[in-house]
Amino acid sequence: MAIRVPKKPAHAYQHGNLRHALIQAGLRLLSEGGVANLSLRAAAQLAGVSHAAPYRHFADKEALVAAIAEEGFALLTAALQASTPPTPAAFAKRLAEMAVAYVNFALAHPAYLRVIFGGVVDKEHAPQSLRIAGETAYGVLRTLVADGVAAGAFRAGDVDEMALSCWSMVHGFGMLLSDRALPPPLCEAVTAEAMTRSLVKHLLGGIESGAPPTKS
Amino acid sequence: MAIRVPKKPAHAYQHGNLRHALIQAGLRLLSEGGVANLSLRAAAQLAGVSHAAPYRHFADKEALVAAIAEEGFALLTAALQASTPPTPAAFAKRLAEMAVAYVNFALAHPAYLRVIFGGVVDKEHAPQSLRIAGETAYGVLRTLVADGVAAGAFRAGDVDEMALSCWSMVHGFGMLLSDRALPPPLCEAVTAEAMTRSLVKHLLGGIESGAPPTKS
DNA sequence: TGATTATGTTTACACCGTACACATATTATG
DNA sequence: CATAATATGTGTACGGTGTAAACATAATCA
Numbered sequence: 029m030a031i032r033v034p035k036k037p038a039h040a041y042q043h044g045n046l047r048h049a050l051i052q053a054g055l056r057l058l059s060e061g062g063v064a065n066l067s068l069r070a071a072a073q074l075a076g077v078s079h080a081a082p083y084r085h086f087a088d089k090e091a092l093v094a095a096i097a098e099e100g101f102a103l104l105t106a107a108l109q110a111s112t113p114p115t116p117a118a119f120a121k122r123l124a125e126m127a128v129a130y131v132n133f134a135l136a137h138p139a140y141l142r143v144i145f146g147g148v149v150d151k152e153h154a155p156q157s158l159r160i161a162g163e164t165a166y167g168v169l170r171t172l173v174a175d176g177v178a179a180g181a182f183r184a185g186d187v188d189e190m191a192l193s194c195w196s197m198v199h200g201f202g203m204l205l206s207d208r209a210l211p212p213p214l215c216e217a218v219t220a221e222a223m224t225r226s227l228v229k230h231l232l233g234g235i236e237s238g239a240p241p242t243k244s
Numbered sequence: 245m246a247i248r249v250p251k252k253p254a255h256a257y258q259h260g261n262l263r264h265a266l267i268q269a270g271l272r273l274l275s276e277g278g279v280a281n282l283s284l285r286a287a288a289q290l291a292g293v294s295h296a297a298p299y300r301h302f303a304d305k306e307a308l309v310a311a312i313a314e315e316g317f318a319l320l321t322a323a324l325q326a327s328t329p330p331t332p333a334a335f336a337k338r339l340a341e342m343a344v345a346y347v348n349f350a351l352a353h354p355a356y357l358r359v360i361f362g363g364v365v366d367k368e369h370a371p372q373s374l375r376i377a378g379e380t381a382y383g384v385l386r387t388l389v390a391d392g393v394a395a396g397a398f399r400a401g402d403v404d405e406m407a408l409s410c411w412s413m414v415h416g417f418g419m420l421l422s423d424r425a426l427p428p429p430l431c432e433a434v435t436a437e438a439m440t441r442s443l444v445k446h447l448l449g450g451i452e453s454g455a456p457p458t459k460s
Numbered sequence: 461t462g463a464t465t466a467t468g469t470t471t472a473c474a475c476c477g478t479a480c481a482c483a484t485a486t487t488a489t490g
Numbered sequence: 491c492a493t494a495a496t497a498t499g500t501g502t503a504c505g506g507t508g509t510a511a512a513c514a515t516a517a518t519c520a
Contacts, residue, residue: 046498063363067476078500080478085498089477120452142363147279151424166427183453188429192439193413193446200416201408208367211382213404223408230409234450236336237399262467283507294469296509301467305508 047085047095049075054096058139063148068092094149094158100140101161107133108168119176124228126169127198131224134202141206145199169195197227263301263311265291270312274355279364284308310365310374316356317377323349324384335392340444342385343414347440350418357422361415385411413443 053074057066068089069079086092111129112122134141142148144162151159173191176182182190204210205220214223269290273282284305285295302308327345328338350357358364360378367375389407392398398406420426421436430439 062366068478069476077498079476080480080501081499083478145419145423145425146363147358147423150278162425163427170427181453182451185451186442188427189439189442190446190451192417192426192430193443193451196416196420196443197409197413197447198416199420200412200414200418202416203361203419204412204415207361207363209361209378210408211379211386211404214408223405226402226405227409227412230406231413231447232450232452234446234448235398235401235406235409236448237397284509285507293467295507296470297468299509 046075046077046081050082050085050092051095051099054092055099055139058096058143062139063142063146066093090149091155093143094154096140097144097149098155098158098161100137100144101158101165103137103140104130104133104144105161105165105168108165112172119172119179119181120228120232122172123176123194123232124225126172127194127228128221128224130198131202131205131220134206135220138206141202145203166191166195194228194231197231198224201227262291262293262297266298266301266308267311267315270308271315271355274312274359275353278355279358279362282309306365307371309359310370312356313360313365314371314374314377316353316360317374317381319353319356320346320349320360321377321381321384324381328388335388335395335397336444336448338388339392339410339448340441342388343410343444344437344440346414347418347421347436350422351436354422357418361419382407382411410444410447413447414440417443 050071053071054066056074057070068082068086071092072079072082075081082092086095107129108126111126113125116122117125149158151162170187170191173182173194174187177184177187177190201224218226266287269287270282272290273286284298284302287308288295288298291297298308302311323345324342327342329341332338333341365374367378386403386407389398389410390403393400393403393406417440434442
């Protein structure tokens with residue numbers, strides 16, 4: 029099949045969507061050897077083209093990285109969205125599940141995390157699509173928090189402040205985990221999921237004395 | 245002076261502590277052009293030596309980066325320690341001040357942050373001194389939390405869980421800030437310090453409905 | 461003083477990002 | 491259909507990078 033598809037701009041005419049092949053190759057390099065292992069030339073070789081071919085699809089290396097990061101954001105968004113069980117549960121539980129999903133994503137795809145948040149791509153000068161992808165991922169959490177506030181499950185207040193509290197905490201924990209930068213008493217004392225639930229519990233109930241005891 | 249100091253092992257005999265000069269040069273490169281701008285050869289040139297000279301002091305590039313990261317940890321530790329005012333204040337306030345100090349450090353020294361937490365150095369196989377430096381920085385916060393728990397200011401519970409909650413949140417916020425990865429409604433709506441205080445307030449008082457209203 | 465060690469230089473190699481000129485396949489246009 | 495324009499890929503080239511090996515020299519030690 030597909031012998032006669034000259035009208036499809038999605039996969040180009042010679043190689044057959046080299047752009048996508050380069051993103052895939054970049055991902056593989058990234059997963060295998062970390063950020064240091066990602067190079068345009070190696071990606072080109074994996075895709076079976078010359079080392080200069082990528083420049084027909086990406087302005088420079090950073091553009092490739094940005095494309096990979098964008099894909100990573102999409103995956104993260106999907107993971108966060110899938111975390112909410114079909115039967116709508118209590119908001120506190122939904123928040124915990126979403127946090128676990130974030131941390132699990134960080135552990136399952138450390139290469140994506142590095143590319144997205146590792147400072148490889150200059151988010152200020154990056155293509156707008158990447159920024160939008162990031163905002164979309166954040167929007168999933170923000171919506172949950174906003175709904176929780178509207179439903180009275182979360183305290184009234186600035187939604188973005190609350191959402192950012194949760195985002196920062198889970199993001200920080202995920203980064204520390206994927207960097208293996210956790211201080212030793214926490215390294216493997218418990219599973220990442222259990223620790224994530226503890227963190228969320230502390231954020232929900234507060235750590236200051238006088239706050240009501242956490243339920244579960 | 246210092247014509248006759250053949251007994252000091254701290255600064256070597258030919259160049260005069262090239263190791264330190266290389267760290268300084270690396271820092272400058274890092275501050276000026278980000279991680280991508282840091283190279284052994286450029287550092288050697290800044291130090292006025294040949295491009296192979298660094299290998300007498302660092303096994304490879306990662307060793308230089310690790311040394312820089314270690315210095316960064318020391319600076320961070322000092323900043324955190326200095327955040328506690330000489331007159332011991334309430335634990336909640338001290339925690340907030342420490343969080344602000346962390347975020348200010350992230351904003352003032354983004355290059356250090358990148359090197360320490362940006363995945364440039366493989367913390368698993370890094371020299372032990374780097375790990376100790378990291379644990380020392382974390383220990384400053386942990387001590388504060390432990391003291392707060394002992395004094396009854398913070399809720400009784402696992403100290404490390406609580407400390408990690410705060411560390412993760414502040415670390416995540418600092419990383420997002422220094423990456424300029426904050427979602428747009430938060431980008432510059434308020435100052436980083438004000439937002440940091442809000443985050444800490446949420447962690448202290450909890451965001452779940454039913455928690456007591458935050459005091460301030 | 462002579463040997464050893466610490467430190468730095470030179471040379472060399474493979475790899476990298478990227479620019480440029482060129483070739484070719486597709487598409488558009490007369 | 492013929493041909494021009496465009497999209498895509500190749501080859502070559504240049505400077506920069508990490509790092510290894512051989513060599514040179516300065517400091518220290520026996």
